[in-house]
Amino acid sequence: MKNKILNISGFPAIFAMLLLGMLMLQACKKDTAGGPPKITSIRNYAPAPEDTLLTSISTGQWVVIHGENLREAVEILFAGVPAQFNYGMFSGEMAVVQIPASIPFNTVPDELLNTIKYTTTSGSTVFSFNYNYPMPVITGLGNETFFPGDSVYIYGSGFFLVQNVKFAGATITEYGVDSLGGFIRFVCPPLAQVPGGTITVVAKGGTATTTQIYSVGKPSIYAISNENPNVGDSVYIHGAAFKDVQSVSFGGNDVAVANYRTADDFSYIAFKCPALNNAGVVRMETLYGVATTLFNVNDKLTGMIGNMEWGDQFGYQWWGGANLSVDDASRNGGWIYTDPLFAVNTSMFMSLISGPLSSGDGNNGSTSIRLGSAQWVPAANLTETPDNWAVKFEMNVPKPWNGATLCIQSEFTENIMYRYEPWSTPSGAVDFKTNGWVTVTIPLSAFRLKSTTLGDGRGTPVTTLSSLVGNSGKTGMFLYMKNFSGATNPTGYHAAFDNIRVVRIKQ
DSSP states (O other): OOOOOOOOTTSOHHHHHHHHHHHHHHHHSOOOOSSSOEEEEEEEOSSTTSOOBOSEEOTTOEEEEEEESOTTEEEEEETTEEOOOOGGGBOSSEEEEEOOSOOOGGGSOTTTTTEEEEEETTEEEEEEOEEOOOOOEEEEESOSOOOTTOEEEEEEEOOOSOOEEEETTEEEOSOEEOTTSSEEEEEOOOGGGOOOBOEEEEETTEEEEOSSOBOSSOOEEEEESOSSOOTTOEEEEEEEOOOSEEEEEESSTTSBOOOOEEOTTSSEEEEEOOOOOSOBOEEEEETTEEEEOSSOBSOSSTTEEEOOSSSTTOOBOSOSBOEEEESOGGGSTTTSEEOGGGOSOSSOEEEEEESOOOTTOOOTTTSEEEEEEEESSOGGGTTSOGGGEEEEEEEEOOSOBOSOEEEEEETTOSSEEEEEOTTEETTEEOOBOOSSEEEEEEEGGGOEEOBTTTBTTOSOBOOOSHHHHTTTSEEEEEEEEEOOSSSOOSSOEEEEEEEEEEEEOOO
């Protein structure tokens, strides 16, 4: 018996020893007479007892092909795709080979699917065998906003030999599929055919269905740049699918917006605020649907903690380091702080103004807007998730602000707060300013417990409303500046706040 020299680098030692033993046994036998190759079975390439005969194979899998006249292989095709192999791992009756990791099943001709074609210098043979097609997985859409006639891409994996596609309530009959099963492309049907629904893909490996409901062309309103603007202020309605807009009303159906500008990507509408007489919702109608806010704009009463106007919702407790302010000296009564940088605001508001804070400076008694007890959330709603409610306020920052944190805290507990840091970005701290008055929205679910290692407002998020506001839902509120860093802030702060409130943002 002549010794064989094998190239087994890159294989686990136990597999190499297994292969060496098998080939030595084969070498001791009389080689099969020359002739065309023949495949009799396929076995899993693994130590016993895992080296079982296979009834199906998967891409990237190592297998042992058993048969006759297998030594002089020149090509091995799995579903028409060539596999790389090493002659040192072959004998006349056995060949160890890895199935290609990537097979474009969607472009493989029908006659080549589920086949292995083995070619040697003496001929070839075709062996039929089943493949384990992967389960399809839907990861998302190329664009979350789409309209009839748009190209729609469903991204994911395992989209092999697709049999059925359903999209937003419609069965898609004409579609293209990526050869490697990574996406499905089609044209969005007419609006009447897509009433809304999930996405389902039925492929050779199984069925994938989304939990999310998709609506074609239906507009959505995410935020209003300023919910309490003055006449002539610039207002932006942010959202999605603002295409083919038919009407816009701001502050109730009786306040129509006649002139507006729509973003090229349909993500916002911009206009000058018309005269507002009453509080009301924002409503937008397009050719594809209607979007309406849950909350009212021009509303200085609902959920109010402090609007700084004389009356029951004044809120300010007259101490803490903030200034009761106006933007016009003609309205300051001779004693209210006046700052024209905060124009235009026809009401009273609070301002926080200071130079840079030293490390650790700031607290709810010295750099603070302190507001008295008010009903954050009705007691009957305290069992709801904190996601349903948010702190909102109007804010104006005319000068650069960088480094000091605006801490928002309920009087009920000092162990929970929200740290508002609009100057903090993923790439680092940058100076922050606003262009006039804007509305800030902070879901109550964003408030966090104190962390023993990371500090105030850096622990776990609140999970119940009562942990933040108590069992009555009524408590005071503090908004104060603090320097949490180890050095003096790069800038001071020059900011104004108005209409501090808690309102529902979800049903």
